[in-house]
Structures are given as structure tokens and as C-alpha cells.
Amino acid sequence: MLADKAMIAENLEQVQSRINSVNHDQKVQLIAVSKTRSADDIQGAVDAGQLHFGENYLQEALEKINTLQGQNLLWHFIGPIQSNKTSKIAEHFDWVHSVDRVKVARRLSDQRSDSTNELNILLQVNIDQESTKSGFLLEEIALVVPQIENLPNISLRGFMCIPSQANPSQSFAKMANLLAKYPKMDTLSMGMSQDLELAVQNGATFVRIGTDIFGKRA
Numbered sequence: 001m002l003a004d005k006a007m008i009a010e011n012l013e014q015v016q017s018r019i020n021s022v023n024h025d026q027k028v029q030l031i032a033v034s035k036t037r038s039a040d041d042i043q044g045a046v047d048a049g050q051l052h053f054g055e056n057y058l059q060e061a062l063e064k065i066n067t068l069q070g071q072n073l074l075w076h077f078i079g080p081i082q083s084n085k086t087s088k089i090a091e092h093f094d095w096v097h098s099v100d101r102v103k104v105a106r107r108l109s110d111q112r113s114d115s116t117n118e119l120n121i122l123l124q125v126n127i128d129q130e131s132t133k134s135g136f137l138l139e140e141i142a143l144v145v146p147q148i149e150n151l152p153n154i155s156l157r158g159f160m161c162i163p164s165q166a167n168p169s170q171s172f173a174k175m176a177n178l179l180a181k182y183p184k185m186d187t188l189s190m191g192m193s194q195d196l197e198l199a200v201q202n203g204a205t206f207v208r209i210g211t212d213i214f215g216k217r218a
């Protein structure tokens, strides 16, 4: 289904006003999650001023990144990462939110070209210890950060989570406490269509919104 460009522009405005409706001191940037959406739909969002896009599936993303090049868009990889896909991710993305193994961080570091700027990475945290979700456990983070923070060609900027819907506010607050332990980091990626206000209240600096911008996915 093709989403209408006027609708996308209106939805972007609405999501922005939801962000603004919540008290917060930090800068919050909106990532339009464009997985399964066409390059046309993404162009509709770009025409409305949107610059950050999030993708989960590499092959699909690469095609759209290529089609939409030359517009200074910022691409965020937010999906599960297979080791054999890291080289294309390192080459074509600006941010990776879903780093869940030290090995993946090492490969991204090795494969990011010296001549481009550093690849920004976030560690995915399985904040509610759900067996269905990937990510480091909270208590692993202190061991993992020293193994990653000094790798060349990448910059460890912070943390990402997908909380359980049981008590997202509490999960987001734990993430904020985690970030506070690392003064050199500045990024918390959390908040989706259904819980973005709670995430912003708790210190999110990136919110990742798909459905409320482009409509329901097929």
C-alpha cells in the first residue's frame, strides 16, 4: 500500500508535537523507521524535512540508500545483525543501534573505512531480560564497554533498547541510569510509536517511529 505524501507530512508533524508535549531537557531526534516502505514513501518524508531513517533488513535498505543518495540522509541500522553482513553495514550506514556482541563491534571497526568518519554505534540492551529479545544484559555492560570503546573507526555513543510493554517507564529509567555511568556517551535510542512520550520523559535522545509516520505495515 502506498502511503499518501500529505499524510506522511502530517503524521511527522503530529509525532513531533507529541515529542514536544513532554517536558525534557535533552535534544530529541526523530528516526523514521522505514523498513518495508518504498523509496517513494521515504522521499515523501524527506520532502517534509525528515533526515534520519531506520532500517532493519540489509538488502532492502541498500537499495533504498542507493535510490535516495545525494540528499544528506542519515541511515540507522536497527535490526538483528548477522556477522556476514557487517561489512555492508559498516560501509553504508551512519549509525548502528543493534550491536549485541563484541565480535560484531570488532568487525564493524575493522570494516569501516579509515577515510570515512567514524561509525556511531549503540549497544542494544535486553533491558527486561526477555528470552525473545537480543541484546546485552544490564550486568554485562561494564565488562563489554572497555572491549569496544577504544576500537578505531567506530564511536561508542550509548545504548538502545526495546522494552517489554509491562512497565516501559521503569525500563527506560534503568537505561537513563546506565547512560549516566558513562559521561563520554550521549545517546539513548528508545521509544516507538506506542511509548514515545514515556521514553522522552526518561531521557531518550533518539525515538524510532514507524507505524505512526507511515501507517500500519502490511
Ligand SMILES: *Cc1c(COP(=O)(O)O)cnc(C)c1O
Pocket: 033, 035, 056, 078, 079, 162, 192, 193, 194, 208, 209, 210, 211, 212
Ligand atoms: C519496527 C521497529 C521500530 C518502529 O516500530 P513502530 O511500532 O512501527 O513505531 C522501532 N525500533 C525497532 C528496533 C523496530 O524494529
